[in-house]
Ligand SMILES: Cc1ncc(C[n+]2csc(CCOP(=O)(O)OP(=O)(O)O)c2C)c(N)n1
Ligand code: SF4
């Protein structure tokens with residue numbers, strides 16, 4: 001009997017068990033990033049910047065250098081690292097509270113400068129770490145700790161579509177949205193991350209990948225129903241697809 | 253040729269994504285609990301596995317590994333295939 005592994009844990013992940021809740025999208029995306037870094041053979045020159053949010057401990061799980069930034073400042077710290085060490089592959093990893101609320105200014109200015117970094121944006125439509133408060137990306141009518149009767153557009157504004165917003169800027173090179181609502185979505189997410197990291201390796205400039213992601217606990221659903229929420233309700237408001245390809249706007 | 257699903261049950265948090273992802277109903281949830289108190293997937297229909305990796309690709313906790321298994325009756329060994 002001869003055995004060959006056809007699926008194994010990527011080298012770019014440590015074997016530390018994560019603190020994430022059952023079914024959390026962060027775990028899936030960590031694996032996808034690690035697989036991308038393994039296939040590009042850049043593990044020894046990659047530096048990640050972890051956010052404040054549930055993924056604050058990402059450096060325990062990723063088997064390469066990862067630093068930490070103040071809430072929302074991840075792209076600025078990534079900019080600094082990339083400018084000082086231009087041969088490193090630098091990415092920021094951010095939740096929706098980190099990227100689209102407290103870090104909105106840093107997000108926009110980094111994209112506007114077209115920094116040669118990669119931003120991985122986990123949109124789970126809530127603040128996970130702090131107890132399920134409303135995020136800028138919470139859906140209309142979505143019940144959260146701070147919108148107990150559902151998000152009301154009149155008083156709270158509509159959810160922010162970050163890909164569309166960044167697509168109005170001149171400099172980004174690649175902007176794409178995917179949804180990890182099942183194996184097909186995961187495959188597309190892996191491909192999107194590959195495009196984004198490859199762009200940076202080739203020195204093309206700023207790449208942004210938004211990943212619609214399950215947070216079963218604060219989406220208040222079972223894990224499998226949270227996947228359905230991501231693939232139907234979230235994807236209905238946040239259409240998946242490529243918005244910017246090789247520096248050119250795709251969906252105007 | 254067959255495929256073997258290796259489940260590291262102590263990594264499992266019982267989300268059920270793998271069972272939901274499998275198109276061949278290879279996996280089912282255990283009655284037993286692991287040390288953390290979670291149910292975990294067990295291989296029920298090993299022969300039906302096509303090696304598609306859908307289950308493993310959905311696992312947030314990298315608890316699933318998959319290998320090929322060549323039996324004596326396979327006319328080529330993996331070494332010859334490479
Ligand atoms: C300056 C500052 N303000 C507020 C907080 C509290 N805080 C911690 S995490 C977080 C939001 C996390 O949500 P998100 O970025 O969506 O990540 P998730 O936990 O959902 O992955 C907030 C507001 C903080 N740590 N620092
Ligand atoms: S609260 Fe949500 S985002 Fe945070 S670890 Fe749990 S499932 Fe993941």
Ligand code: SF4
Pocket residue numbers: 255257273274275276277278279300301302303304305306307308318
């Ligand atoms: S590899 Fe495919 S067929 Fe085999 S158990 Fe996993 S999902 Fe099912």
